Amino acid sequence: MPLYEYYCSDCKSKFELLVSHQHADDAVCMKCQSENVRRLLSVFAAQRSGSNDDTSYGDLPPAIGGCGCGGGSCGCH
Numbered sequence: 906m907p908l909y910e911y912y913c914s915d916c917k918s919k920f921e922l923l924v925s926h927q928h929a930d931d932a933v934c935m936k937c938q939s940e941n942v943r944r945l946l947s948v949f950a951a952q953r954s955g956s957n958d959d960t961s962y963g964d965l966p967p968a969i970g971g972c973g974c975g976g977g978s979c980g981c982h
């Protein structure tokens with residue numbers, strides 16, 4: 906059973922709960938029993954991979970003296 910982290914917007918507190926997937930979205934606050942809680946995303950799921958590579962490719966200047974094939978894929982270099 907996974908451990909989820911929730912944030913209650915009524916009493917502004919975070920708490921962790923062991924719930925099954927079916928009941929992950931209808932948890933209630935441990936302190937005030939409010940249903941106004943939202944599940945927090947894990948740090949790992951929020952991380953994006955490969956974003957640095959994408960931006961660096963966009964900054965590359967056009968090939969000097971190339972045939973315009975954009976990186977030698979035509980085999981003329």
Ligand SMILES: [Zn+2]
Nearest residue numbers: 913916934937
């Ligand atoms: Zn609460």
